[in-house]
Amino acid sequence: MSIKMRFLLSYIGVTVVSITLCLAAGFLILFTVTGDVGAIDHLFKKTYIQKPLTAKEESTFLDLKLLAKKDPNALLNINELQKMKQEDIGIVVRRSGKVFYTSDEQNRAKLERFLPKFEEININTRDTIRIDDTFYTYVKFDFYFEDGEQGSIFVLRKASSYAELTRELFPLLLLLLVILFVVIIGLLNYLVSRSIIKPITFLKHSADRIKSGDLNFKVTTASNDEVGQLYRAFEEMRIRLKESTELQIKYEENRKELLSNISHDLKTPITSIIGYVEGIRDGVANSPEKMDKYLSTISIKARDLDKLIDGLFLFSKLDLKRELFSFETVDLVQFIKEFSEEVQFDLQPQGIKLDVSIISQSIYVTADREKIKRVMMNVIQNSVKFLDKDEKKITIHLEERKDDAKISIKDNGQGIDPEAIPYVFDRFYRLEPSRNTETGGSGLGLAIAKQIILAHGGTIEADSLLGEETSVIFTLKKGEHRETHSAD
Numbered sequence: 001m002s003i004k005m006r007f008l009l010s011y012i013g014v015t016v017v018s019i020t021l022c023l024a025a026g027f028l029i030l031f032t033v034t035g036d037v038g039a040i041d042h043l044f045k046k047t048y049i050q051k052p053l054t055a056k057e058e059s060t061f062l063d064l065k066l067l068a069k070k071d072p073n074a075l076l077n078i079n080e081l082q083k084m085k086q087e088d089i090g091i092v093v094r095r096s097g098k099v100f101y102t103s104d105e106q107n108r109a110k111l112e113r114f115l116p117k118f119e120e121i122n123i124n125t126r127d128t129i130r131i132d133d134t135f136y137t138y139v140k141f142d143f144y145f146e147d148g149e150q151g152s153i154f155v156l157r158k159a160s161s162y163a164e165l166t167r168e169l170f171p172l173l174l175l176l177l178v179i180l181f182v183v184i185i186g187l188l189n190y191l192v193s194r195s196i197i198k199p200i201t202f203l204k205h206s207a208d209r210i211k212s213g214d215l216n217f218k219v220t221t222a223s224n225d226e227v228g229q230l231y232r233a234f235e236e237m238r239i240r241l242k243e244s245t246e247l248q249i250k251y252e253e254n255r256k257e258l259l260s261n262i263s264h265d266l267k268t269p270i271t272s273i274i275g276y277v278e279g280i281r282d283g284v285a286n287s288p289e290k291m292d293k294y295l296s297t298i299s300i301k302a303r304d305l306d307k308l309i310d311g312l313f314l315f316s317k318l319d320l321k322r323e324l325f326s327f328e329t330v331d332l333v334q335f336i337k338e339f340s341e342e343v344q345f346d347l348q349p350q351g352i353k354l355d356v357s358i359i360s361q362s363i364y365v366t367a368d369r370e371k372i373k374r375v376m377m378n379v380i381q382n383s384v385k386f387l388d389k390d391e392k393k394i395t396i397h398l399e400e401r402k403d404d405a406k407i408s409i410k411d412n413g414q415g416i417d418p419e420a421i422p423y424v425f426d427r428f429y430r431l432e433p434s435r436n437t438e439t440g441g442s443g444l445g446l447a448i449a450k451q452i453i454l455a456h457g458g459t460i461e462a463d464s465l466l467g468e469e470t471s472v473i474f475t476l477k478k479g480e481h482r483e484t485h486s487a488d
């Protein structure tokens with residue numbers, strides 16, 4: 001059964017019960033106030049039956065009474081009575097308990113049975129009698145005929161009966177009840193439909209859209225009730241689902257790109273190695289100098305390949321979080337001094353000036369020495385590769401901050417296009433459109449650096465002025481330094 005149907009049935013139930021309870025409550029109140037079970041009957045009589053006689057009826061009664069007092073035997077004259085009777089006025093003349101004359105012939109026998117008895121003194125002259133389902137209001141006058149027989153005159157007025165009244169009022173009541181019923185149910189239905197059914201139907205359509213793969217829509221609501229909460233949860237689910245689907249697509253694209261890049265980067269040196277080897281085999285390298293040149297090219301290409309495979313291997317291990325780190329407390333000041341002395345040997349012959357600017361005495365960080373060295377080497381190698389000015393300069397700057405140490409390596413090389421900066425840390429990203437290895441490596445250097453710094457809980461970013469300079473800035477969290485004393 002649908003929720004709509006259930007709601008409809010419950011409204012009908014509630015409405016019927018409410019109306020019944022209202023009626024029962026009304027009856028109970030009446031009963032409590034009057035203390036009488038027949039209170040309704042009395043109320044009915046009072047309201048509908050004990051209506052006074054009309055002026056015409058009263059005057060007919062007075063005429064009859066006058067006659068009964070002055071000339072009672074005239075009441076035995078049917079013609080006289082017929083004259084007095086006006087169209088709808090009910091007159092009864094009774095003699096010795098028998099109805100002598102009645103304008104309501106049909107009920108003659110019943111009138112004899114139900115009309116009140118003769119009274120010497122006329123006290124209870126006005127009352128109501130009930131014949132079958134019909135009530136009659138009457139006025140009575142008792143007297144004696146000239147021959148001493150008991151006589152009574154009645155002027156009767158037919159009042160509405162239960163059945164008549166019900167018949168009169170029933171269609172109206174029923175119509176009112178039906179209208180009330182329809183209005184209440186319609187209103188409830190509208191309210192519930194607007195606040196529950198419609199939103200649920202909308203959510204169902206939204207779920208169908210998601211099922212068919214469409215996630216590009218919004219589910220919004222201003223309400224804060226349960227339906228509103230459901231909407232918000234649904235919207236959150238849609239956003240998460242969309243994000244994860246997009247991520248999935250991105251991963252898939254990355255995977256394809258990675259595979260194509262690896263294939264390309266491996267293929268290039270291998271093709272040239274094959275070329276040179278075949279050249280030797282075909283006797284192209286026919287002099288010792290040529291042979292030497294061929295062999296050294298093969299060696300360089302093979303080393304490039306080895307380097308690339310190493311880089312790939314390291315990157316994939318870092319990416320999969322399978323590379324082991326041996327963290328220790330490192331004095332970064334000391335470490336950078338040693339590192340710069342080491343690279344100085346390589347840089348000086350290339351005419352590159354290395355400046356180191358350190359203010360602090362010592363800064364302790366938790367780091368893996370070899371890995372940080374790798375990061376700095378990768379960055380420096382890039383600087384070396386892209387230095388294009390006559391006066392080549394690389395500056396290493398170390399700064400201590402509240403929670404971390406900031407290391408920046410700046411060169412005055414060709415710089416990076418601002419649009420490319422966000423991508424330089426992506427694997428295989430190289431600015432040059434062609435992927436030849438003449439200008440550099442495989443585009444893994446900064447990707448590896450980023451993985452290592454992230455594994456240290458630090459951050460890494462690049463900053464550049466195109467054509468002027470490039471800085472790679474990374475941070476390392478400060479670590480606790482414990483003084484170690486040697487045993488001797």
Ligand SMILES: Nc1ncnc2c1ncn2[C@@H]1O[C@H](COP(=O)(O)OP(=O)(O)OP(=O)(O)O)[C@@H](O)[C@H]1O
Pocket residue numbers: 311378382383386411413414415416424425429430431432440441442443444445446447470
């Ligand atoms: N100091 C720099 N000056 C100018 N461009 C740079 C600099 N450092 C990085 N880049 C740009 O960022 C790209 C990515 O650098 P990354 O070190 O990751 O790769 P690569 O140097 O090309 O290859 P690999 O380091 O694997 O030998 C480079 O190809 C280059 O275009």
Ligand SMILES: [Mg+2]
Pocket residue numbers: 378381382441444445446
């Ligand atoms: Mg590099």
